[in-house]
Amino acid sequence: MKNLISLSAASLLALSALTGASGAAETAAAHHEIVRQPWSFAGFKGQFDRAQLQRGFQVYKEVCAACHGLKRVYFRNLAEPGGPVFPEEAVRELAASWPNQIPEMNDQGEIAGKGGELFKRPAKLSDPILGPYLNDRQARAAQNGALPPDLSVIAKARGVHREVHWAIHPFLMLGDILQGYQEGGPDYLYALLTGYTEPPADVTVGEGMSFNTAFPGHQLAMPPPLSDGSITYQDGTKPTVDNYARDVSAFLAWAADPSLDQRKRIGWVVMLYLLVTTVLLYFGKRRIWSKLH
Amino acid sequence: MSGHSSSYEPTSRWGKWWDERLPIMRMMHGQFVEFPTPRNLNYLWTFGGILMLCLVAQIVTGVVLAMHYQPSDVAAFDAIEHIRRNVNYGWMIRNFHAVGASMFFIAVYIHIFRGLYYGSYKAPREILWILGVVILLLMMATAFMGYVLPWGQMSFWGATVITNLFSALDTVWSGLGTAIVEWLWGGYSVSGVTLNRFFSLHYLLPFVLTGVVILHVWALHITGQNNPDGLDLKQPSDSVPMHPYATAKDFVGMFAFLILFAWFVFFLPDYLGHPDNYTEANPLVTPPHIVPEWYFLPFYAILRAFTGSFLGIPLGGFAKLMGVIAMFGSILVLVFAPWLDTSRVRSAKYRPIFKWAFWVFAFTCLALGYLGSLPAEGVYVFWAQIFTVIYFAFFLIAMPIIGLIETPKPLPRSITDAVLGSGAAAKA
Ligand code: HEM
Numbered sequence: 001m002k003n004l005i006s007l008s009a010a011s012l013l014a015l016s017a018l019t020g021a022s023g024a025a026e027t028a029a030a031h032h033e034i035v036r037q038p039w040s041f042a043g044f045k046g047q048f049d050r051a052q053l054q055r056g057f058q059v060y061k062e063v064c065a066a067c068h069g070l071k072r073v074y075f076r077n078l079a080e081p082g083g084p085v086f087p088e089e090a091v092r093e094l095a096a097s098w099p100n101q102i103p104e105m106n107d108q109g110e111i112a113g114k115g116g117e118l119f120k121r122p123a124k125l126s127d128p129i130l131g132p133y134l135n136d137r138q139a140r141a142a143q144n145g146a147l148p149p150d151l152s153v154i155a156k157a158r159g160v161h162r163e164v165h166w167a168i169h170p171f172l173m174l175g176d177i178l179q180g181y182q183e184g185g186p187d188y189l190y191a192l193l194t195g196y197t198e199p200p201a202d203v204t205v206g207e208g209m210s211f212n213t214a215f216p217g218h219q220l221a222m223p224p225p226l227s228d229g230s231i232t233y234q235d236g237t238k239p240t241v242d243n244y245a246r247d248v249s250a251f252l253a254w255a256a257d258p259s260l261d262q263r264k265r266i267g268w269v270v271m272l273y274l275l276v277t278t279v280l281l282y283f284g285k286r287r288i289w290s291k292l293h
Numbered sequence: 294m295s296g297h298s299s300s301y302e303p304t305s306r307w308g309k310w311w312d313e314r315l316p317i318m319r320m321m322h323g324q325f326v327e328f329p330t331p332r333n334l335n336y337l338w339t340f341g342g343i344l345m346l347c348l349v350a351q352i353v354t355g356v357v358l359a360m361h362y363q364p365s366d367v368a369a370f371d372a373i374e375h376i377r378r379n380v381n382y383g384w385m386i387r388n389f390h391a392v393g394a395s396m397f398f399i400a401v402y403i404h405i406f407r408g409l410y411y412g413s414y415k416a417p418r419e420i421l422w423i424l425g426v427v428i429l430l431l432m433m434a435t436a437f438m439g440y441v442l443p444w445g446q447m448s449f450w451g452a453t454v455i456t457n458l459f460s461a462l463d464t465v466w467s468g469l470g471t472a473i474v475e476w477l478w479g480g481y482s483v484s485g486v487t488l489n490r491f492f493s494l495h496y497l498l499p500f501v502l503t504g505v506v507i508l509h510v511w512a513l514h515i516t517g518q519n520n521p522d523g524l525d526l527k528q529p530s531d532s533v534p535m536h537p538y539a540t541a542k543d544f545v546g547m548f549a550f551l552i553l554f555a556w557f558v559f560f561l562p563d564y565l566g567h568p569d570n571y572t573e574a575n576p577l578v579t580p581p582h583i584v585p586e587w588y589f590l591p592f593y594a595i596l597r598a599f600t601g602s603f604l605g606i607p608l609g610g611f612a613k614l615m616g617v618i619a620m621f622g623s624i625l626v627l628v629f630a631p632w633l634d635t636s637r638v639r640s641a642k643y644r645p646i647f648k649w650a651f652w653v654f655a656f657t658c659l660a661l662g663y664l665g666s667l668p669a670e671g672v673y674v675f676w677a678q679i680f681t682v683i684y685f686a687f688f689l690i691a692m693p694i695i696g697l698i699e700t701p702k703p704l705p706r707s708i709t710d711a712v713l714g715s716g717a718a719a720k721a
Contacts, residue, residue, distance in 0.1 A: 044560040072374045149572075153374065156563060157571035166663060180560035185568065216581075256571070259377070259384040266385070267559025274555055278548040285541040292332065292533065 034160045034191040034214055036183070037246065041253060044180030047261045048254055053084035055233055056251025059244050063225050064151065067143065069100070069131020072152035073255050076125040082261040083254055088125070095123040100130040144208050146221030155249070155256035159184035185256065186249040188214060193245035196224040299323025324514050329532035330539040331520035333712050337407040338518065338539075339546025340400050346547055347397040348506065352499050354390040362442065364492035366485030369444035370573040388562040394436050395565045396554045398588035401429060409630070410651055412639030413519040419631040421512040426627045428505050433589070433624075435498040438491040440586055445570030450583045452483045452491070458596070461614040482576065522711045523639025524704065531708035582668055590665030591658050595684065596620040597669040598677035619681060626688045633688055635696030643702040646695045654687040 040049040057078065060070065075095040079088040086094075101120035105111050112118050118134070131150065133139035140147055149157075164172055175181075191214035199211035199218075209219040226241045237243055254260065301322035303309045312319055361380050363372040376383035405425070408414055414422040437455060441448045456477050462470030479486035517526060526532050533539070557564065565587060569580050585593050599616035602608055608615055641648045657680045664677045705711040 044556075072371075072378065077378075153571045157568050159568040169663065177556075177561065177564065180556075182561055182564060263384060263388075263559055263562075267555065270555045270559060271552065274548055274552045278545065278552060281541070281545045281548055285545050288537050288541045292538075 034187055036181075036187055037190055037249075039183050039186060039250065039253070041250070041260060042181070042183050044264065044267070047264065048082065048250065050083075050085055051235060052247050052250045053254050054086065055235070055237060055243075056247035056249070056254075057084050057086075058233070059226075059231055059248040060151070060251055062231050063244075064248065065100075065129075066132065067139075067148040067222075069133070069150045070129040070152050070255060071131070071150050073129050073258075074125070075123060075127055075129060077258055079125075080258070083258055084251070092125055095125055095127060098123045098129070100132055102127050102130065103134070144221060146208075148222065151252055151255065153256045155185035155189060155253040157185070157256075158188040160187050183253070186253040189249040189252060190245050193226060193249065194241060300327060326534065326536040328514065328535040329517065329526060330535050331518055331524075331526060331531060331708050332533045332538070333520050333522055333708050334518065334539065334542070335521050336542070336546050337403065337411075338520075339543045339550075340404040340407065341513075342543040343400045343547055343550045344397070344404060345506070346550075347393060347400055348499070348503065351390065351393050351397060352503075354386050354393060355496070355499065357386050358390055359496060362492075364442065364489045366444065366488055366574070369442060369488060373443045384562075385558070388558045391566065392554065392557045392562060394439060395557070395586070395588065396550070397432065398436070399553075400550065401432060402588075405429070405627075406655060408519075409654075410641045411519055411521055412523050412634070412636075412641065414627075414630045415634060415639050416631065417516045418512075418519060421509060421516060422631060423628050424505055424509040424512055426624065428502060428509060429627075430624065431498055431502045431505060435495060435502065436586065436588070438495040438498070441488060441491045442495060443570055444488060444574045446572045446574055446578070446580050447567045447570040447583070449483060449574035449576065450580055451585055452487065454583055455585070456483065456487075458613075458617045458620075461617045464610055464614050484576075519639060520708060521640060521642060522705060522708060523643070524708050524711065527707050528709065584666055587662065587666070590663075591661035591684075592620050592623055592665070594661040594665035594677045595623050595681045597665070598674065598681045600669065600674055604675075604678045604682070619685075623681075623684060626685065630688060630692065633692040635693050636699065636701070637696075638701040638704065643704055644695070644699055645702065646699040647691075650687060650691040650695055653683065654691075657683045657687070 040046055040052065060068075075091050075098075078084055078086050078094075079091045100123075102123050103111065103118045104121045106119050110119070123130075131139075131148075133142065136147055162172070192212060195212045195214035196210055197213055199205050203211065203218070205211050205219055209221055210223055212218055212220055226244045228241055229239045231239060231244060233239055233243075237247075257263075299319045299322050301312075301316075301319040303312045303318070308318065311317075358376065361372065361376050361383065363369060373387070376387050378384075380386075408422065408425070437451075441452045456474055459473045459477065460470035462473060464470075475481060477487070478484065479490060524531075567584065567586075584590070596616045596619065599608060599612045599619060601612055603612075603615070636644060636647065638644055641651050660680050661677065661684065664673055664680065667673045669677070
């Protein structure tokens with residue numbers, strides 16, 4: 001046992017030396033810790049803020065939609081409970097005027113005209129929210145070889161990796177589990193959108209690339225999409241990059257998990273039911289067993 | 294099933310008619326109502342019932358998912374999103390199934406450690422124990438193939454890494470490993486063909502598993518349950534009828550477990566998964582860190598502990614093969630536990646040295662799990678090697694030797710004595 005203790009002490013030293021070394025490499029690239037944000041939908045209690053989702057959609061529509069699709073979200077979802085809940089009529093009009101129309105066969109069963117251009121029709125409520133590109137090839141051709149990913153599940157497809165000492169790792173994990181922390185995706189998105197800075201002196205940024213503190217590797221092909229005042233909010237929220245980033249990240253969190261509100265609400269009822277039943281069963285069991293002693 | 298007779302008497306004419314033709318109610322009554330259970334069982338003995346619940350839950354949710362799922366490389370990822378977004382309560386069924394797999398493993402690991410601590414693997418329960426190891430292997434195969442079905446990046450690359458393990462056999466017989474891998478894939482890489490066969494097997498194996506579970510329970514009802522004191526049932530006062538005593542306790546255990554289960558289903562559905570699996574599989578982009586699901590991490594750590602050398606011993610071209618052998622060996626070694634353990638005493642409660650070895654082993658498994666989640670480089674490899682040695686030493690060295698050198702604490706004369714204190718047996 002004594003050996004084991006000294007072994008683990010040695011490992012502690014070795015590990016901290018190692019994390020120390022990687023930390024040094026990171027600071028060279030101006031790494032900053034991705035900070036957890038106070039999302040309205042955070043933890044086991046949180047729910048989406050409808051006004052925020054509406055603003056977030058506005059940011060998506062006016063900025064991100066120029067390059068990114070949202071193909072797993074349907075226009076009708078924008079009017080459904082638990083989301084931005086725009087009036088259905090407004091969404092119908094939005095769909096009809098959405099610039100990226102729906103490819104469709106004509107009556108002869110042809111998909112394209114003589115010149116090869118696809119036949120298209122305006123979107124309906126039941127159609128997906130398409131981006132500007134028909135496929136990845138077209139997207140790369142338009143974006144200097146970079147691929148702007150579809151944003152439908154991006155909030156679930158990204159997370160935050162924490163470098164922590166192994167000995168505190170289990171406690172942090174337990175803390176996250178008890179809080180119901182699942183917002184690594186939006187935390188990352190917010191950090192990404194607000195993470196554009198001047199590169200440190202020792203870093204040369206590639207042609208057509210931008211420096212970003214949150215992006216792995218710190219250089220990405222997406223130019224800073226947001227700037228103060230570029231979008232006019234209707235509800236008096238300050239038109240800052242910080243707010244845009246926050247709102248669009250919340251919107252993308254909803255896009256990736258449209259049933260979050262309902263899921264948690266059902267969850268509370270289920271937890272209450274299970275807790276009460278467990279307690280009742282426990283006392284029932286005690287009564288049954290008490291006859292034995 | 295035998296092992297215990299049944300005092301079942303049908304009361305209705307219909308019951309009598311049935312009983313003369315197929316006495317299934319008689320059997321159920323004997324095995325699951327009157328069946329004698331030791332009166333000293335603690336809550337760790339509720340995990341068998343919890344595992345049954347998990348199995349049924351996986352099958353029920355799985356069958357519903359399969360109604361909406363499409364096992365093809367172009368449609369699978371979309372099918373999961375379709376289930377999450379468009380199928381009524383599809384998100385819930387999907388969460389139950391995905392989280393359910395993890396809960397199944399939490400329960401089975403607790404169940405196995407319970408067995409190791411209280412010596413449930415020892416005579417006369419060897420077959421019961423080995424059937425348990427078969428169940429574990431089937432669960433692992435099922436879960437591994439299930440994880441491929443959503444066809445995300447981790448699905449694809451996890452499948453690639455794990456199936457590729459068989460190529461280590463090339464060092465035994467040139468070309469053998471490659472042939473097996475290509476046969477498993479149905480091509481020259483993991484593809485839609487692989488996905489389709491994995492779906493077929495993922496649907497099949499849970500039913501094979503159910504069959505083995507039935508054998509497991511049968512074997513259990515022949516030998517009877519072990520218990521925290523590791524004593525045999527000697528007198529009627531040592532046991533209570535399964536119903537209502539054990540069943541009442543089982544229900545408490547199950548519902549308490551469901552609290553944990555529901556917490557993850559409703560508040561942390563993606564916590565146990567990997568974000569990369571929300572990116573569709575792409576054979577051209579390898580993720581920076583390929584990690585399996587958490588329940589495979591200790592075994593993954595053992596696999597990767599065999600780099601070019603192991604604790605300074607050069608392995609050369611055999612490193613990969615050794616890793617694969619060690620990984621499979623780490624599960625198969627469980628099969629031999631009944632014969633490796635030389636102690637006559639079952640429960641670690643009365644085994645002062647073995648108790649220590651057990652906790653060191655439990656810590657080792659956690660440490661291996663943690664190391665399995667980290668990249669295989671630097672000191673991590675060194676520690677994975679150390680803990681791999683401890684893992685095997687527990688079975689191959691500690692079990693045989695401790696049994697020989699240890700002086701067990703005095704055992705109570707009977708379970709009744711253990712529960713009520715000695716001398717109580719006379720009163721009871
Ligand atoms: C031993 C019981 C079972 C285990 C341990 C198990 C495990 C798993 C796992 C780990 C996944 C991946 C979850 C994810 O990340 O999404 C999965 C997916 C799936 N399983 Fe199972 N499963 C079991 C039984 C079944 C059965 C009986 C069926 C069908 C009859 C089934 C059908 C499916 C389907 C359609 C998927 C893909 C949907 C999805 O990924 O959510 N499973 N399973």
